[in-house]
Amino acid sequence: MNNFEYYNPVKIIFGKDQIQQLSKLIPSTSKVMIIYGGGSIKENGVYEQVKKSLNDHFMIEFGGIEPNPRYETSMKAVELARENQIDFLLAVGGGSVIDATKFIAAAIPFQRGEPWTILSEKKSVKSAISFGTVLTLPATGSEMNSGSVITKEDSKEKFAFSSPFTFPQFSILDPSVASTLPKRQVANGIVDAFSHVVEQYMTYKVNAPLQDRLAESILKTLIEEGPKAYKDPADYDAMANLMWCATMALNGLIRTGVPVDWATHGIGHELTALHEIDHARTLAIVLPGVWRVLKDEKKDKLVQYAERIWGINEGSDSEKIDQAINSTESFFESLGIKTKMKDYNVGSDTIDAIIERFENRGWTALGDRQLADLPTIRNILNLQLQ
Amino acid sequence: MNNFEYYNPVKIIFGKDQIQQLSKLIPSTSKVMIIYGGGSIKENGVYEQVKKSLNDHFMIEFGGIEPNPRYETSMKAVELARENQIDFLLAVGGGSVIDATKFIAAAIPFQRGEPWTILSEKKSVKSAISFGTVLTLPATGSEMNSGSVITKEDSKEKFAFSSPFTFPQFSILDPSVASTLPKRQVANGIVDAFSHVVEQYMTYKVNAPLQDRLAESILKTLIEEGPKAYKDPADYDAMANLMWCATMALNGLIRTGVPVDWATHGIGHELTALHEIDHARTLAIVLPGVWRVLKDEKKDKLVQYAERIWGINEGSDSEKIDQAINSTESFFESLGIKTKMKDYNVGSDTIDAIIERFENRGWTALGDRQLADLPTIRNILNLQLQ
Numbered sequence: 001m002n003n004f005e006y007y008n009p010v011k012i013i014f015g016k017d018q019i020q021q022l023s024k025l026i027p028s029t030s031k032v033m034i035i036y037g038g039g040s041i042k043e044n045g046v047y048e049q050v051k052k053s054l055n056d057h058f059m060i061e062f063g064g065i066e067p068n069p070r071y072e073t074s075m076k077a078v079e080l081a082r083e084n085q086i087d088f089l090l091a092v093g094g095g096s097v098i099d100a101t102k103f104i105a106a107a108i109p110f111q112r113g114e115p116w117t118i119l120s121e122k123k124s125v126k127s128a129i130s131f132g133t134v135l136t137l138p139a140t141g142s143e144m145n146s147g148s149v150i151t152k153e154d155s156k157e158k159f160a161f162s163s164p165f166t167f168p169q170f171s172i173l174d175p176s177v178a179s180t181l182p183k184r185q186v187a188n189g190i191v192d193a194f195s196h197v198v199e200q201y202m203t204y205k206v207n208a209p210l211q212d213r214l215a216e217s218i219l220k221t222l223i224e225e226g227p228k229a230y231k232d233p234a235d236y237d238a239m240a241n242l243m244w245c246a247t248m249a250l251n252g253l254i255r256t257g258v259p260v261d262w263a264t265h266g267i268g269h270e271l272t273a274l275h276e277i278d279h280a281r282t283l284a285i286v287l288p289g290v291w292r293v294l295k296d297e298k299k300d301k302l303v304q305y306a307e308r309i310w311g312i313n314e315g316s317d318s319e320k321i322d323q324a325i326n327s328t329e330s331f332f333e334s335l336g337i338k339t340k341m342k343d344y345n346v347g348s349d350t351i352d353a354i355i356e357r358f359e360n361r362g363w364t365a366l367g368d369r370q371l372a373d374l375p376t377i378r379n380i381l382n383l384q385l386q
Numbered sequence: 387m388n389n390f391e392y393y394n395p396v397k398i399i400f401g402k403d404q405i406q407q408l409s410k411l412i413p414s415t416s417k418v419m420i421i422y423g424g425g426s427i428k429e430n431g432v433y434e435q436v437k438k439s440l441n442d443h444f445m446i447e448f449g450g451i452e453p454n455p456r457y458e459t460s461m462k463a464v465e466l467a468r469e470n471q472i473d474f475l476l477a478v479g480g481g482s483v484i485d486a487t488k489f490i491a492a493a494i495p496f497q498r499g500e501p502w503t504i505l506s507e508k509k510s511v512k513s514a515i516s517f518g519t520v521l522t523l524p525a526t527g528s529e530m531n532s533g534s535v536i537t538k539e540d541s542k543e544k545f546a547f548s549s550p551f552t553f554p555q556f557s558i559l560d561p562s563v564a565s566t567l568p569k570r571q572v573a574n575g576i577v578d579a580f581s582h583v584v585e586q587y588m589t590y591k592v593n594a595p596l597q598d599r600l601a602e603s604i605l606k607t608l609i610e611e612g613p614k615a616y617k618d619p620a621d622y623d624a625m626a627n628l629m630w631c632a633t634m635a636l637n638g639l640i641r642t643g644v645p646v647d648w649a650t651h652g653i654g655h656e657l658t659a660l661h662e663i664d665h666a667r668t669l670a671i672v673l674p675g676v677w678r679v680l681k682d683e684k685k686d687k688l689v690q691y692a693e694r695i696w697g698i699n700e701g702s703d704s705e706k707i708d709q710a711i712n713s714t715e716s717f718f719e720s721l722g723i724k725t726k727m728k729d730y731n732v733g734s735d736t737i738d739a740i741i742e743r744f745e746n747r748g749w750t751a752l753g754d755r756q757l758a759d760l761p762t763i764r765n766i767l768n769l770q771l772q
Contacts, residue, residue, distance in 0.1 A: 001626045003401025015389025207623040210607040210631055217599030224595060237593040240387045245596055
């Protein structure tokens, strides 16, 4: 096991009818700004529940955070918050809204140049205003970590940051608010959570059997409960299990003491930036390609994955791995998520564009042992073209 | 899944050579009191490492915390801390030292009567001074939770308390410091951690498959890695895996959204209070009895445990359960831990004494669905007499 640090102070409030706890969770003297997305929270009753719980608080609103949240939009929220001397943010939405809120929280007090440099130059965040979240979509895990991914509209660049100051103070996870989600979003959430787990698992063995099993626990539960929640988002128990899996997938616990990868995310982000393909769908395209091309390097873990997750115990190691990758692709496809670039009308010119973007940034390789160098990334994407 | 809240702000620093981080973790202006036990830290080098790292801090010491830490001893530490205006405690030891430190941290500022009432009358803790821990023994999980168990010498009573103010700020877990532990203590730690997991698992199903699998992950790893650490405490990887299992067993995560039991602990505490039997050994005595007597009530989970943990897939449900309980007992015995009262020279008069103590406190039943009423407790102990 590798040395590690683990710290996660987010308070999770999980279950039915928990949004009403907001009135106790946010100090009554706070000046609150609610941040949300396209307005679905006004259709599913969440907006009303939040307003009702906070009716004794000073409160303004900022709506319109996009999927793949934009720097430009976030900066409008920063301005509004500064003008109103806001001291508490409440994100009400999915990962995009929460990611934007983390950035806004850090940007409000930021005084060392343009806040964009937090992302582009990795300038360290030294403070942030307090915030909480009301999660409406199980997917990204952003509700229980300190990371955020923001896209700049004008340059189509997508960067991540994290800091000890951008953990939510609390996150309210009520699975019943996800009961009216479109199936497409439920499917995306399942694949997103699944990908988060394997990015922290499909590397190489370091004698960390507990961490392996914790990751496998989430994968098995996603495979078992995900399709139930996809079939019927109003199935409370299935949605609750999916929601807790998605949170546990990226709260830092399963990566303790083990190597991580994140090459799939690094490549997938470019597909979103260039073509606006849903984040989870880019992962479903790239992930099987990464495993196919790096099959030898990731062999030990791929075999373990085949055996423990898919129960594949027959055949050579190579056959087990091939079957497991096919099973994974079939799992994604069973949720209506296509795994080839041509399904999204993306051709080989995009591969050239992605390689060029990496070259322009001076990136030579990504992820686990830096195995995904530029020729390897080209092979991965070529394999997943059609 | 049941509704739940989860909050755990303890920073874990895990791995080799991490004790030197103390100098950064404790503010240099703090007035520190180091709290430890019987002095083994002076033999295994931990004391030297701690002193070296803190040589720029103001620091006093309090040694002599007992196994099953005493209220009377803890109060001497409280007095010393008050006299010296100590504002940071550092526990260096195992669960007993950490539990005592939590109580001392809460008792120092306590001004609403005798601090014993925090335990005896469950008076709420409204503040505590800050503290961190350097763990020397994987077992209780106290390094990553806010709970503490303290014994009063004069009345031989053992009570627990917890509060949001008694989480360690940090815990340093260096598995190499456990390399010189006596085997007896390693064995106790394995059984203690194992018992913690099953107290939060062996109840009834509430459709929480992730939590079930997380608990099972810890159990399987303890069964696999525990004996290696027992055989050779200097096997770094095995000890690291045991240490992380023991911490994960009681940091609140596996009990999220599921019912818990703790009847075994409730009964076991009395065996320790009356006969000074090691805490873990009392659990090894009581646990198989609880499962045997409550076999029907806990059937669904016992069968799942038999199949998933011990791979017992043949026979009737009843046969599977019997085999699984026997396997559990054999596992304890393989670590040199006896599972019958007669092995500790304890007879049936002690059963009467325990029932009488419960009656005197007005306790009528313990644990999961209050299934362990007094006649049931008598049956449990009778079964485990010899």
